Amino acid sequence: MNFDFTETLRQIPFLRLVIPLILGILVKLNLHFQIPIIVLSSIILLFLLILIIFSSFKKLFSNYKTRWLFGMFFNLLLFSTGIFLVDINYSKVSKVSINQTDGYLLASVVEKPEIKDKSIKATLEIKAIGDKDQWIETSGKVLIYFQKDSASKSINFGDKILFKPDISEKRITGNPNEFNFEKYLTYHLISDQTYLKSTSWKKINEKETGLKLYAYEIRDKFLNIFKKYGISGNEYSVLSALTVGYTSELDSKIKHSYSSSGATHILSVSGLHVGIIFIVFNYLLMFMEKIKYGKLIKAIFLILFLWFYALLTGLSPSVLRSAAMLSFVIVGQSLKRQTNIYNSITASAFVLIIINPFIITDLGFQLSYLALISIIYFQPIIYNWFYIKNKWLDKIWVLISVSIAAQIVSTPISLFYFHQFPNYFLLTNIIVVPLSTVIIYLALILLAFSSFDFIANYLGIALKYSVRILNNTISSIEGLPHSVSENIYISGFQMFLIYFFIIIITSYFLLKRNSMLKLSFITIILFLISIFYNNYNSLKQRKLIVYNISGTTAINFIDGKDNILISNLSKNENSSNLIFTTKSNWLELGLTKEKIVDINSLNRNSLFSNNLTVDNKNLLIKDRYLGFYKHRLLIINKDFKLKKYTKKLKVDFIFLTSNNPIKISDLAECYEMKKIIIDSSNSMNNIKKWKTDCQKYNIACNVVSENGAFIENL
Template sequence: MQSYWNRFAFVRLTLWLAIGIVVGTFVSSLYSIFLLLFILSIVSYFALTAFRNRYFKTQQSLQLGVLAFVMSCSVGYLNAYFQSEKNSQQHLLNHNYEQLTAFKASLISKAKETEKTQSFRVQINAVKVDSVWMALHSKAIIYLQKGRKTDSLFYGDELLINSGLSVLEGPKNPLEFNYKRFLGFSQIYFQQYVPLDNYTILKEENGNPFISASIRSSTYLSDLLGKYINDPQSLAIAKALTIGVKDELDDDIKSAYASAGAMHVLAVSGLHVGIIFLIISALFKPWKHRQKGRFVFAVVSIIGLWTYAFITGLSPSVLRAATMFSFIIVGQTFKRHTNIYNTLAASAFVLLLFNPFLLFSVGFQLSYLAVFGIVFFQPKIYKLLAVRNKLLDKIWAITAVSIAAQLATAPLGILYFHQFPTYFFISNLVVIPAAFLILNGSILLLAFSWWEWLAKLIGSIIDLLIWAVNQLIFMFERFPASTIEGIYMITFETWLIYLIIVFFALFIVAQKITYWRYAFITIFLCSFLIINRHLKRASENRFIVYATKGDKAFALRNGFSQYIKLDTALIEDKSKLRFHVYPSQLQAGIADFHPDDFNPKNQQQIFRDWNGIFLTVWNDLVIGVISGEVKQNFQLNEKAKIDYLIMSENRGSKCDLVFDQFEIGYVIIDASNNYYEIQRLKNILEEKQINYYVVPEEGAFELKI
């Protein structure tokens, strides 16, 4: 078995590099230790190599292997540390950024348009603090108010912006997506909305000429597709599938493709680069088997793949896929005595050296898992059925690929997206061939765009093809149980599921019953943890007031049942509901809550209106809500107790009587109150010495019983 593992040297090196990157990203205080480890491992490695078989008689292969892993882990740590911009003393985070009044920034991305703004990623080069310019740097996202001025902005422009910067905030609700950490992996720590009159252009197109040309080519090709494909929905899909422009995809299309397990088609990645490689292979097939021809084929293939990456705007997913295929092509051309797993690991190793934070990209994780899954499982799944009919054999081959990819990526997909598409093996029979045809058709359209009559014909065919595919995708979405939603797993459980898959894979390869036993032990452990988590949730009581900007939202939860109160505007805003409220509902296992199909009438009303104050008793606690006009003509003989009082909808202006006649334990000022009302309430509560909690400032209020 040891000799078998020796075949995967680069896989192991890449795993140790990844471990070093993780530690370097989250524990920067170990820098000196890892620097010392790196120096010692380098010195030891050269010493062992230089004096091999002279002074060292022990198993040097083991020693050299351990040193290589230590070196790889140290490189990963140091690379992550040095490439993390916030570790620099000149980074804006390490200075008094609250006091800055202006900054100079270069645009480092294409514009992303919304109804009212154009957003750019920018590189800040200098900031103005107390009338003094300082050479500090950081990356940020700016949202520029739309106008004629913004239409001319392009990558590389340098702006003088008269504005401060807002540091990105972490999640304010339980289990809410951590947008701050997500952007942090791209070195972005600030954001700011900028009115139209608050910036001036200092320099135009001062960026990297190569990137600038790539963006212009992508924009030009996008305009060409728009000229000959008429239907907006078809055009959006053609742009997404061909050149990676996804801004025009509507929510219905995204939802339908996600439910059908075909979302990967709408993101230019490994599938699309693979199709380009197949096209090049078909065109230069005669060269592949000649002695000198295979080198020509390799050069042409690599140039073709990177040209495609160039015209799609050099998006990270395409760069990743192009790098992966380039390593495979080079390995096959020079007939190196290696295996596909080492080749894939080598491409990942190079990408992580270039940008260690790719490791935390969902796209990076899913793409490599999918390819590893296809390479390992697809041949074994395909051999399960012997199909003589050529057409049925092709169908079975595509199905085997889909099953293999899902087997490798499903646990991670469930962890991130909490759903599983049940008809993926059927939808992929449609979308993969369709993607091949649409991508080929789009290339033909772009190639013959100078011949208007032919371009219009090809555009009409593409339009019709995409329409037909969409109808099938919407049909799959309407199938019963097309998507299993509401699946919640924690990260450790996901690791255990992958460990189970690894043990089964080792059993298939090594044919040792030991791995079978390990797999079932891991299954038992994973099942025990999931059952234990659900038992804890079943006996847990929680009171939550959500931080949903401008809207009221709170829940009283007993185990798997709850009373939840949401503003009508929030119920209608599905994306806001999904982002802020749904994650905690998933964690709690609330089965009757879904942002796309929420009906508050199904809930039993537990609050009673008393003179404009809504009251209920929950787990021996009296909870009140003020969200309307409080009557001013009641008088209590003695003070009544309210343990928790929620102040909503700017209704605190006439609540002095409530504060005077009730013994209030705690006041929760929710997110439906505006800034001025919050400040006024804070002053009143401090004067009356009543404890309070401000949800918009501190995040969601949670009480666990």
């Protein structure tokens, strides 16, 4: 049977809509050009008018030679719409001008507050700005970190907060290849962030109302039911995430265990959960099919239940995808129309992107759609590799085939973002997927019988031990030898090549064209060339990087594959933050091993104590003076004492760290320097004083906390 590509595309019309729309969004997000909204709106209306005129002339529309013009203008319309949607959402982010007032701000809490170690994190929607004797209505989201106390712990979704604006701009660290928090906030329509002390805010008696608040109140009732019937600790945090998407109480150890074993998807409400809700309510509403217009009424109720559950779980991208896709399927079934699964998938994506174009940047959205498409296409092919007669072994093989299929398309993007691969993902999914399904059903039954204490107590015990078994299983798999392959780096170009190879090799088996096979070999060659090119550049690199991490000294010398970091890491409470900040950059530069030197071990009159582990012939260190190739450097830490010489010493860079009370005037007397680097371990008062003195003595100065990480190719 020959594969008809044109006929397949005809059955997936939404695919032809979503591709130019996404391209328009991506072009706007990456090129950052500006087109006035009026001009852009006029262009869209012009394309729309051309399409209407084109459609009015049947001869022109049906003529094969001119029909391509309709397709071109239609794609341009969608492409322009993508750009327009991004501009509209950017305007929402920049709408709040709260830095321009000294008055109070009135805002409401729009997401469940998250309890941190030293603060309470909450997202607020600004309602009005107090200016003199009047309130000016406005809108926009801000991220607030409240000082942790009894008052801030009582903040809940829907509360209205009055606070004094002390909004800081989104902090740009400038650290190479670090997670871009500024973009993250923008893509979540958040314009500003700040920290509020207990005296800077108060909660007023008014409270927001609406469907979302009602859904969150129901979610809190469900969570309280879990607590009432003896579920606590890690069992409670995992169950809350598994059933209603409440992840605030998951600790880092649990998250790491699930990630290393390949079960992270269990901790987020996804298609599995929405599917179970659909199955349960579809069964409960079967009786409606016997009455007049029953199928239509049933479809309406099913869609309402699905979207209320999506609202209940916080509207995560995977839930949105599942709810939107199932909604299209339900509508198709109620109208007795056969639906193409790929068209339902792309239709759901199209609707979600129209509502929020920034959703395409969400990793959950990307993984959700890629994994689903991969499962739908590849799972039947993999399943047919073997025929298994035994019923239970066949079910296990189904799980294995689904797991393999999901990994085919989701692995490249996972490696790109997370740089690791769970080696026992098959073992994990064979155990975890059935067990998590049982847990979801048990949770639903417990919620249904929560008014009957006698039954609910036993259900609570069963549920608690089921979740405990799940956690212990995950922990055991994580503890197996070589459970995870770490420090895997692929570039964006290499990820593109892998996906291109998957598409080409799949096309070869569908179309049986040798040209596809040849193209796949070319793709492999390009991939190998890119690896060779990256390794070649790694061997030639010679860099000096001073990272911008609050309260931390992090001076990085990179010489080919040799990676030396001088830091206050060993005694600094931000050590995990330091490794998190530097790791992605090291992987991109081809560095898998680091040599860390404690800045306080740079003793006078000797090489630093661990010089044997930091053996590099091009980096010489003695008495806080460093020689790196032809460059001379001086690190001034807290114990440094200035020694005057008969003539000025020449140095390229002087690093001021750890709030040493040294004066710039004294440095100017003793050293002939090109630049002073003030790192982020210093206080704001010292930084301000040093900056002023540098200007006074006409010395080039770089403040890392203000300008971002200092990077020098030597």
